[in-house]
Amino acid sequence: MNNILKKITAPNGGVFTGKGTNTYLIGNDEITVVDPGPNIPEHIKNIIEIGNGKIKQILVTHTHTDHSPGALPLSIELGIPMYGRLVDGKSDWEDETFKPDKILNHGDLIETKEYSIEVIHTPGHASNHLCFYLQKQKCLLTGDHIMDGSTVVIAPPDGNMKDYLDSLQLLKKYDIDSFAPGHGNFMDNPEKTIDSITRHRLAREAKVLRNLKIHGSQKIDVLLNHVYSDVNEVLLPIAKMSLLAHLEKLIEDKTVMLENEIYSLS
Numbered sequence: 598m599n600n601i602l603k604k605i606t607a608p609n610g611g612v613f614t615g616k617g618t619n620t621y622l623i624g625n626d627e628i629t630v631v632d633p634g635p636n637i638p639e640h641i642k643n644i645i646e647i648g649n650g651k652i653k654q655i656l657v658t659h660t661h662t663d664h665s666p667g668a669l670p671l672s673i674e675l676g677i678p679m680y681g682r683l684v685d686g687k688s689d690w691e692d693e694t695f696k697p698d699k700i701l702n703h704g705d706l707i708e709t710k711e712y713s714i715e716v717i718h719t720p721g722h723a724s725n726h727l728c729f730y731l732q733k734q735k736c737l738l739t740g741d742h743i744m745d746g747s748t749v750v751i752a753p754p755d756g757n758m759k760d761y762l763d764s765l766q767l768l769k770k771y772d773i774d775s776f777a778p779g780h781g782n783f784m785d786n787p788e789k790t791i792d793s794i795t796r797h798r799l800a801r802e803a804k805v806l807r808n809l810k811i812h813g814s815q816k817i818d819v820l821l822n823h824v825y826s827d828v829n830e831v832l833l834p835i836a837k838m839s840l841l842a843h844l845e846k847l848i849e850d851k852t853v854m855l856e857n858e859i860y861s862l863s
């Protein structure tokens with residue numbers, strides 16, 4: 598597989614991005630670039646050099662600012678199209694420069710002599726999130742749906758926990774040998790990874806419910822301190838987004854209700 602899939606990491610390491618955003622180059626003769634990352638000239642130059650005149654198109658998994666802003670300059674420089682989806686509503690980390698030449702839909706196929714990429718719509722982290730499945734290689738490019746080494750942020754309103762969990766289960770329908778994530782290293786054991794992420798999320802959800810039962814109705818900040826007492830204080834603003842996503846799911850499930858900013862069990 599390694600001779601068809603190359604990974605290069607953008608120099609944008611940080612709290613949200615780990616060592617940086619991974620850009621993938623698929624193929625040798627007709628190259629597809631997935632997630633050119635942020636618009637960092639040295640990274641774009643690097644992609645063009647490695648592509649060696651053979652890059653034909655750009656795909657983006659979603660339009661957060663660490664994944665897609667490199668698409669426009671790369672598309673202009675090489676005169677090639679970029680494909681992806683637009684978000685349903687609004688998101689705080691939206692890259693406004695991304696205007697797809699064609700909108701990708703679930704089930705679309707992108708085929709060359711060397712490889713076939715199946716488009717899988719996986720809303721949750723973002724409403725427009727796509728995973729790209731390399732059919733012959735049985736490798737899934739997961740973007741931010743599944744990351745290596747860190748928990749994916751689900752930030753409402755564009756992020757949605759229920760969709761996220763559904764999109765994780767959807768992946769089980771595909772015959773996948775490995776994940777190529779948007780951050781971190783290649784991952785084996787896809788099924789085990791999906792199950793462990795799901796368990797982790799449901800355990801947190803159970804903790805929210807337990808707390809509402811024990812401590813009664815609460816505002817989100819009080820609940821945050823109870824439910825995420827194991828999380829480093831620096832990460833609490835991020836945890837708050839995930840907590841909100843959990844609460845929105847529980848409201849949708851009709852297990853929790855919200856009145857005057859106070860959450861309680863239904």
Ligand SMILES: [Zn+2]
Binds near residue numbers: 659661
């Ligand atoms: Zn993202």
